Amino acid sequence: MADISIRDVRKSYGKDEVIHGVNLDIQTGEFVVILGPSGCGKSTLLRMIAGLEDITSGEITIAEKVVNHLEPRERGCAMVFQNYALYPHMTVADNIGYALKVAGMPTAERIEKVKQVASSVGLTEFLDRRPGVLSGGQRQRVAMARAIIREPEVFLFDEPLSNLDAKLRVQMRHEIRRIHNRVKATSVFVTHDQHEGMTLADRMVIMNKGTIDQVGTPEEVYNAPATTYVAGFIGSPAMNFLPGRVLASHAAVVLEEGSSLPIPSQAAQTMDGKLVQIGARPEALSLCRPGSGTLTATFEFYEELGSEGLHHLKIEDVQFSVLSENKMRLDEGTQIGVTIPQEALHIFDADTGRRIEISDPIHAIETA
Amino acid sequence: MIERTPWLNLVTHAILFTGLFILVVPIYLVIVAASQTLPDVMAIPAKLLPGDQLLVNIRAAWEEAAFGTKFTNTMILPTGVVVGKIVIAALTAFGIVFFNHRLRMPIFWMVFITLMLPLEVRIVPTYAVAANALSPFQTILDVTGFSWLINAVSGIEVALEWNLLNSYTGLIMPLVATATGTFLYRQFFLTIPDELVEAAKMDGAGPLRFLWDILIPLSRTNMAALATIMFVVGWNQYLWPLLIITDPSYGVAAVELSRLVPNMNTTGGDIPNWHWAMAGTLIVMLPPVAVVIFMQRWFVRGLINTDK
Ligand SMILES: Nc1ncnc2c1ncn2[C@@H]1O[C@H](COP(=O)(O)OP(=O)(O)O)[C@@H](O)[C@H]1O
Ligand SMILES: [Mg+2]
Numbered sequence: 001m002a003d004i005s006i007r008d009v010r011k012s013y014g015k016d017e018v019i020h021g022v023n024l025d026i027q028t029g030e031f032v033v034i035l036g037p038s039g040c041g042k043s044t045l046l047r048m049i050a051g052l053e054d055i056t057s058g059e060i061t062i063a064e065k066v067v068n069h070l071e072p073r074e075r076g077c078a079m080v081f082q083n084y085a086l087y088p089h090m091t092v093a094d095n096i097g098y099a100l101k102v103a104g105m106p107t108a109e110r111i112e113k114v115k116q117v118a119s120s121v122g123l124t125e126f127l128d129r130r131p132g133v134l135s136g137g138q139r140q141r142v143a144m145a146r147a148i149i150r151e152p153e154v155f156l157f158d159e160p161l162s163n164l165d166a167k168l169r170v171q172m173r174h175e176i177r178r179i180h181n182r183v184k185a186t187s188v189f190v191t192h193d194q195h196e197g198m199t200l201a202d203r204m205v206i207m208n209k210g211t212i213d214q215v216g217t218p219e220e221v222y223n224a225p226a227t228t229y230v231a232g233f234i235g236s237p238a239m240n241f242l243p244g245r246v247l248a249s250h251a252a253v254v255l256e257e258g259s260s261l262p263i264p265s266q267a268a269q270t271m272d273g274k275l276v277q278i279g280a281r282p283e284a285l286s287l288c289r290p291g292s293g294t295l296t297a298t299f300e301f302y303e304e305l306g307s308e309g310l311h312h313l314k315i316e317d318v319q320f321s322v323l324s325e326n327k328m329r330l331d332e333g334t335q336i337g338v339t340i341p342q343e344a345l346h347i348f349d350a351d352t353g354r355r356i357e358i359s360d361p362i363h364a365i366e367t368a
Numbered sequence: 369m370i371e372r373t374p375w376l377n378l379v380t381h382a383i384l385f386t387g388l389f390i391l392v393v394p395i396y397l398v399i400v401a402a403s404q405t406l407p408d409v410m411a412i413p414a415k416l417l418p419g420d421q422l423l424v425n426i427r428a429a430w431e432e433a434a435f436g437t438k439f440t441n442t443m444i445l446p447t448g449v450v451v452g453k454i455v456i457a458a459l460t461a462f463g464i465v466f467f468n469h470r471l472r473m474p475i476f477w478m479v480f481i482t483l484m485l486p487l488e489v490r491i492v493p494t495y496a497v498a499a500n501a502l503s504p505f506q507t508i509l510d511v512t513g514f515s516w517l518i519n520a521v522s523g524i525e526v527a528l529e530w531n532l533l534n535s536y537t538g539l540i541m542p543l544v545a546t547a548t549g550t551f552l553y554r555q556f557f558l559t560i561p562d563e564l565v566e567a568a569k570m571d572g573a574g575p576l577r578f579l580w581d582i583l584i585p586l587s588r589t590n591m592a593a594l595a596t597i598m599f600v601v602g603w604n605q606y607l608w609p610l611l612i613i614t615d616p617s618y619g620v621a622a623v624e625l626s627r628l629v630p631n632m633n634t635t636g637g638d639i640p641n642w643h644w645a646m647a648g649t650l651i652v653m654l655p656p657v658a659v660v661i662f663m664q665r666w667f668v669r670g671l672i673n674t675d676k
Pocket of ligand 1 (some may be wrong): 018038
């Protein structure tokens with residue numbers, strides 16, 4: 001078991017810097033998910049931890065030991081790849097046991113171990129087959145077994161589920177969490193799928209173009225997104241944003257279209273005149289008669305989601321959506337009121353995109 | 369785009385059969401001539417149906433050209449070429465594809481240049497080198513003045529010599545050092561996904577372990593293709609053995625065949641023994657044909673790279 005510490009790590013390919021100084025501490029036994037859209041540098045970061053990619057500058061330590069110049073095999077990490085990367089010419093048993101074979105474990109002992117691990121992931125009857133004849137889910141299990149058998153200090157996963165169909169993905173997700181609960185190894189899991197991230201993570205790391213925007217539990221990231229980027233990325237359907245200006249005289253944020261959203265006067269005082277982005281999650285809003293809510297919008301179209309309905313509206317030129325069990329199929333162009341409870345408001349600095357905390361009644365804090 | 373119209377079908381098949389005809393007729397004529405008696409072979413108009421003398425002629429040719437010993441000899445040449453080529457090609461391609469070092473491109477281009485300089489083109493310098501394999505080093509020492517220096521300091525005359533004429537080494541080495549195999553392997557290695565390389569790294573396999581446990585087993589079909597091609601090439605070598613082998617105990621079958629082919633020396637002005645010559649041709653053709661037929665399945669798979 002080991003903790004991982006990433007200190008001001010940068011990565012450049014030639015002149016292009018793709019990781020811009022990342023700091024992250026991962027506790028022993030923790031399941032950390034690195035989440036971000038494709039191309040933001042998640043894999044690069046993971047591969048630097050694994051030792052598959054040189055670290056341009058900065059320092060990575062695993063179990064208090066600086067690993068910058070250690071070979072992958074010396075770092076005690078096992079990795080599960082997106083495309084499984086199974087050895088096509090070896091049987092499932094040989095695939096799973098290859099690391100032990102390289103390490104020089106006696107054959108009898110190795111075979112015993114392979115059987116044991118294979119049975120723990122339900123692969124016993126496939127041990128003699130080649131990866132080529134297995135289904136996606138089974139290959140995924142082989143890849144998992146290959147990592148588990150080494151009893152590594154650290155598990156690294158690079159989008160291991162993205163090649164599976166939706167149902168299998170959920171199933172394997174649970175499996176991975178179950179395995180983690182059993183072996184308790186430190187795990188770093190890279191994905192671009194927020195549901196995967198939310199359900200698996202002890203803590204999530206949200207990456208944005210080579211930097212970390214926020215680190216926190218799934219609840220923290222959902223309830224208090226640190227930037228507009230995180231706010232827009234986490235949560236589905238995506239958060240609504242409206243531009244506005246803080247006016248201390250109104251103790252409110254006044255939106256461009258004229259309506260005002262009250263905020264604590266203390267907070268309004270400190271930010272008087274500041275340009276902000278108001279964020280509100282569709283599921284925290286409700287619809288009402290025109291004129292009676294916080295603001296008035298124009299109805300655009302309706303989307304049926306089964307238990308709830310997603311109502312697409314327009315406020316001035318800004319798209320806005322409301323998720324509600326109270327389904328309303330209205331005609332396009334109809335005026336409708338929207339209620340925004342004060343506790344549902346997220347306020348972000350319009351220039352920096354950073355969150356401005358307003359719930360604290362004493363003073364408004366900018367979270368770093 | 370593949371079009372299918374009756375007309376096009378007809379034309380394609382016509383071309384196909386013309387090609388087949390051009391290929392098969394000479395072989396047929398060889399079989400016909402090899403199975404007839406000498407008067408029948410010489411008969412005018414030519415008899416185009418096989419006779420019944422095939423086995424008799426083959427035995428005569430076998431004894432006349434002393435193929436018994438020549439065949440063992442001839443096996444050594446292609447076998448050596450096949451083994452040497454596979455080992456060198458696999459190692460070179462391994463170095464070019466999987467390692468990121470400064471010499472990577474220079475080595476790649478040096479190998480590439482040999483494609484433009486086949487043995488036939490550089491046969492004279494190659495012969496000079498074979499006559500003394502150390503002569504390039506001697507030249508370097510002479511030109512740089514080292515020979516003079518050594519001579520002045522120690523009084524020893526620097527004269528490096530390693531003669532490869534009339535030896536298997538000399539026969540095989542120049543044929544091994546060509547780029548085709550390296551390219552075939554490089555092409556195959558480039559199709560190996562990066563993730564597989566990385567998985568092996570994570571599993572703790574070093575480069576040699578990776579080569580041995582993963583690349584070599586995966587490239588079996590490739591190896592079969594290369595072996596087949598190189599066996600045939602090695603077996604058919606004529607010019608190079610003819611040049612460097614003067615000792616008949618190193619003679620190879622393709623060259624010996626020429627002794628059966630009639631000329632003034634072999635027949636002393638008599639009627640040439642065409643029937644024996646053709647029987648000998650058949651004998652010499654058999655091993656490569658057998659190898660190709662035997663290896664066909666792997667050979668094709670290796671060239672189209674589907675076994676992954
Ligand atoms: N070997 C490489 N050479 C040059 N650029 C690379 C290389 N690998 C990744 N990149 C670049 O680094 C950025 C991050 O890539 P990656 O870590 O794979 O993103 P992610 O896994 O988040 O999708 C991308 O812009 C990508 O183009
Ligand atoms: Mg990636």
